[in-house]
Amino acid sequence: MKVRIGFEIHEQLATRTKLFCRSPADYRDAEPNTNVCEVCLGMPGAKPMGVNAEAVEGVIAIALMLNCELVREPVYILRKHYDYPDLPSGYQRTSMPIGKNGELAGVGIWEVHLEEDPGKYDPVTGRVDYNRSGVPLVEIVTAPDITSPEEARNFMRELVKVLHYSGRVRREGGTMRVDVNVSIEDGARVEIKNINSIKGLYRALKFEITRQKNLRRRGKAVKRETRAYIEEQMITKSMRTKETAEDYRYIPDPDLPPLRITEELVERVRSELPEAPHQKLQRFMQQYRISRDDAWAITSEPEMADAFEQVCGQVEPGRAAAFFRHIIKKTLNYHGMSFAESGLTVRDILAVLGAISSGRLSQQAAELVLREVVERGAEAEELIQRLSKLDEQSLASAVEQAIRENPGAVQDYRSGRREAINYLVGQVMRITRGRADAEKALEMLQERLS
């Protein structure tokens, strides 16, 4: 059965102030209802200030990176009316499309536009916090070109990467919201709201497609409706809100003259546009002669890609690529962190790479250094000092100490229990706090005890 999936993706734009007023857009550490003024609270009589230009430029940049055409006609800001506790004025302001007819990873992008975020409402307690109200959002609407939850997941990963690359969205994460529409074999379109992670998206789609297929198998029609994804239960549930049935009664907001997306503005944004992930990938393969897999891993984050390029100024790119893809990625995965969050610097990476090539640091010790840097924010240089391999003489004296302190194990080894030597190697590692080269310690012990 043919499945068609389309998305409406909302993500917060990284601005200092809100879309229509000067209240702070960053509410993450704010007490409830403090980042508000009469404008974003929709108080009687309050009028929007001009539209935040940074937000408009952000939408233009994202539209360009999604290969959209930019709209030349006046872009009206519409009032979308519906009654919900998180919406302080009873309407949400949403612009007409700014970009249209784009494409990403084979999926059509119908439109990209600007919107304001509502507040936060907890339906269980009824509490409302309007700190988020009025924060600028970019909304991306895709064509229903996706045919499976797996494809949906891959597309979303790619899209998230593009948004991140644009540098125009909030870096803190956790603010993305996706509405998904799903239909099977030209059946009714079901919209699923309330999805806020790629994992959630995948699970919601798995559930919803199974549900719709089961209905059809039993000869029942799929109802056209809006459903909510319930994260805790991993299911979708029909929403019986007024919101779903209502006519939004769109009107151009009389308080806001239309936006003019001028050639000049578009060209300025275009000239400042960062390289898109797929462009960077191609360039890395050619310029640094590294494999597609290496390039893909390194360009997964713009910050990591930037660091890689800097490292390549001093290290042979093939070696650097292997280090990034295997050692750094492994460390990041271990901590579940992005490169940007890890705090790793080019200096750290160069120090570690230098220590490896000079033979001062083993592969294992290198990983240890990276972990320490990520976990404790330690200086790589210092750690390397501590962990760098011992010279011959120190190793020899550690071997002597291990033999001296463990006569039992020595006895065992000499009486034919060869594996006892492993215990002694462990003791050498303990005495040297891991700085010894295990291979060498083994060799030396074997020699001494033969």
Add this chain to the structure above:
Amino acid sequence: MSNRREIEREAEHVLRELSKHLEEIELEETYHVIDAESLRADSSPELRRGFREAALSIAPRRDGAHYVAEAGTWV
């Protein structure tokens, strides 16, 4: 309101009377009479001390620093 029906009936009459004067014409709609520049440069944020208290103090229901709307009626 007891006379809601009557208000509705009168509203229908009003609409009929008003709209019969507006035949079809071919003209662009006027949404705004002024053509103002609508962009504003992003700036340092402003916070108004005491605004929350002023706003919450007139709310019909509050719970500390939160507004309270109806609970449980929405999914």
Add this chain to the structure above:
Amino acid sequence: MSRQALGEAEENLARRFEEIERRDREINSFIELNPHAQEEARRAEKLGGRLAGMTVAVKSNINVRGLRATCASKTLENYVAPYDAVVVERLRREGAVILGMTNMDEFACGSSGESSYFGPTENPSAKGRIPGGSSSGSAAAVAAGFADAALGSDTGGSIRNPASHCGVVGVKPTYGLVPRHGLIDLAMSLDQIGPIARDVRTAALLLEVIAGSSREASMLDVEPQPYSQRLSADLSGIKVGFAKEYEEVTSPEILGVVKRALRRLEAQGAELVEVELPNLEKALPTYYLIVFVEFFSATRRYDGRRYGYRIEEVCGEEVLRRIMLGSYISQKEYAGRYYRRALQFRSLIRRELLQALEEVDVLAGPTTPKLPHRLGERLTPLEMYAYDLLTVPANLAGIPAGVVPAGRVNGIPVGLQVQAKPLQEQVMLNVMLAAEGRA
């Protein structure tokens, strides 16, 4: 009015309060008085400013921090404004003293001053008659001598209509000249705040204080002009237009007063020119259909969650009727037939009015087609709307329009309405001054 004429701010204030105390029970022009007025008067005296010590009454749909902006509705009966409207900030900065909040038609939905939740207002200049509306209390307070001046708001005549009926001066400025931030909406694309005063000079002074760009989006980027200093009643070289369509819709006794006023303008050097406004009568349905939709949108925030009550549960008949109509005609399937078409007619009327103003400097004519009715007389909604026939075109076109007392019919004041091109407030005020001189 100069500072000297007003005397000491505190003294002036005390006198006004006394008058209000004595006579406002009968007139009902105020909903609430400013308990901090005296303190503010004292401060104003020290600070000085262009309006030092001038007492100003404010319509109850304008936010004055700490006072109730009720819109004369039960919906907002407990809404204590948490912020000052921009115009209020500007008044204070120039030393004005806010007297209190005035009565009005509920949410400015009315032309008589009778639909207030706090009871109707009496016309101080024609007892037993309506004061007009919706800025009924503001016009009445000025006419009764309770305030030196007042702020009103005008969406389709709400300043000019009561100014005419009460025999005072009222100005609706060019759309976008005066910041609306803090003005509670009736119809956002039409609303403007403006002054009401006893004379043209005071109105001009108040206008120059409140005008000029602010941070809100829907504003013209203009510097305020010193209108009051540039006033001149010499009209030589000024062309004054009169539309013959005015005659078809206006009662003869009002026309008589208006024609006499026009002749006085001629005597001051103006040249009278006849112009045509063939679509004048389309303005009223156009206006109301737009108002219904915008008002519906504006009232969605009164859901009872953040302040007051859910509007549909407590409001009066006219407010409810407009919400119903706005909700109905903005639906997807009907918008094309009603709302969009009204917006097309708005283009037509605007173009026609601006074209007529190409030929002349100002248009001068009647303000309302009929005299104010007796308080309590029941009108149908359409009869009530008909009061606005001559005032709504200026709002649809966004042009300035002012009213100045022109004479009386059986003791009932009649105002002359003067309209000008966008941002031509000065010539409009000059013509008003010339008309005032001999009224």
